[in-house]
Amino acid sequence: VKKKASKYEKQAQPVKQTAVLGAGIMGGGIAYQSASKGTPILMKDIKDDAIELGLKEARKLFAKQVERKKLTTEQMAEKLTNIRPTLSYGDFGNVDLVVEAVVENPKVKDAVLTEVEGMVGENTILTSNTSTISINRLAQNLKRPENFCGMHFFNPVHRMPLVEVIRGEKTSDAAVAATVAYARAMGKTPIVVNDCPGFLVxxxxxxxxxxxxxxxxxxxxxxxxxxxxxxxxxxxxxxxxxxxxxxxxxxxxxxxxxxxxxxxxxxxxxxxxxxxxxxxxxxxxxxxxxxxxx
Ligand code: NAD
The missing domain is CATH 1.10.1040.50 (N-(1-d-carboxylethyl)-l-norvaline Dehydrogenase; domain 2)
Structure with a gap:
């Protein structure tokens, strides 16, 4: 069955290179999912051991696919190259979309989002995987709040089909479109919701x-x-x-x-x-x- 593109997807700018900030439970899952569906992703953390854990989790999930004969070991190796672990923002210049998935602390998220905004191009979409922090509040310190929205995955990322795309007051249609398209490319079902405590789910x-x-x-x-x-x-x-x-x-x-x-x-x-x-x-x-x- 061919799915009809939504009004958002029709205006989406292509998302070819992505990045996730935080290699924890969610960041590792997001990196795996993106890599598995073929979109390259930089996985940035501040700690080496966190990166190792994120990669270990991704390898484990790919290995299960090999066990189930859904992937060959060659395909697994190939897909794993889609995840590029890093401790620096060095390669963020050509990233189309960033998913912030660091700890659920508004101060840390503010710092990380303003920092990454300075490292990416003008059209890069920034998203946050926050579960409880207002998207409008996180947008306050950004220079380009129109390029920012929520992208809320559920745990475990590889199994939960839904992604809430949270539109802030200043979020542009283009940012929503790109985020919806990326969620779809990851094999997920995106829904667009407004910003409020608890979002929808x-x-x-x-x-x-x-x-x-x-x-x-x-x-x-x-x-x-x-x-x-x-x-x-x-x-x-x-x-x-x-x-x-x-x-x-x-x-x-x-x-x-x-x-x-x-x-x-x-x-x-x-x-x-x-x-x-x-x-x-x-x-x-x-x-x-x-x-x-x-
Ligand atoms: P986690 O504690 O497992 O991982 C957070 C990671 O962020 C750690 O590896 C930490 O080293 C890293 N980090 C901290 N500061 C950083 C920085 N400045 N730059 C880069 N990395 C940094 O947390 P988690 O459970 O993966 O949650 C991450 C986000 O996802 C939170 O906002 C949380 O609310 C949201 N979320 C979590 C779940 C869940 O069930 N765990 C579900 C949906 C959404």
Whole structure:
């Protein structure tokens, strides 16, 4: 089936060379996905060991493709050359689109975005993979806010089909177009959304987590709720999903949404999710959340 190009894609400038800032969980996944679909990507971090981790993750994902006979070892080697690890901005002059995926800290992101803006060409599109920081707020310090928008991938990047393209007040149609086209070239399904706390997906997901938390606070067994939601047809229940997302990430995102929508999202007292976080049960990242992991 041939997909029709959206109004955005028709005006897209070509995205031939990209870069990702941050080689962490998301940066590594984004580099793999881009490389796997054939768009070269520079992967920049500030630490050598972070780059090593990002590359290791990409190699592991390619190796799985070889195991499943979807790629030959030659094809894997070829695709891996699409990822160019770097600690410097040396080659950023001919990058068409940058995905910023450094730590979720507004000050760090401001510094990194202004820094990279000075290293790229005038038409380069800058995007941020932030989950909780306002795109309009991040655009404030940029010289060319029209070239900036959100590009929000979900974890794990290679498995989650959706990408939210977040349009800020000053984002141009051309920037949205290029970002949508790049997401599509990566094999993803982009949706264009406006800037607001939680964007679109988390505005649906977090009230659901809140409903789950309330049930547990009232004495429901979380494993039972998970089983019920799986029978309902969801691929995993809310407790398991919270473990995947990370309880720290969930608490933080909920705070941001409660600040943005106090009438709808703010809660009095401690939620079950907050109690888990307070007890250092962060989910799969530290091997203990609602469930225990080896
Ligand atoms: P992470 O901590 O795994 O990785 C962050 C990386 O950024 C680290 O390797 C760090 O060394 C690097 N870094 C820090 N400062 C840098 C700089 N100045 N220049 C280049 N690299 C720098 O974090 P993550 O989970 O990959 O999250 C990255 C971003 O993606 C955040 O904005 C987060 O909100 C967003 N996000 C995360 C998830 C998730 O589930 N983890 C999902 C969607 C979006």
């Amino acid at each position: 988390n505005r649906v997901l977090f009230p659901y987590f809140g409903g789950f938390s309330f049930l547990v606070e009232q004495g429901a067994d979380f494993q039972h709720v998970d089983k019920v939601m799986e029978k309902f047809g969801w691929p995993m229940g809310p407790a398991y999903l919270l473990d995947v997302v990370g309880l720290d990430t969930a608490v933080h995102a909920n705070e941001v949404m409660a600040e943005g929508f106090p009438d709808r999202m703010a809660r009095d007292g401690k939620t079950a999710i907050q109690v888990m976080y307070d007890n250092d049960r962060l989910g799969q990242k530290n091997d203990k959340g609602f469930y225990a992991y080896e």
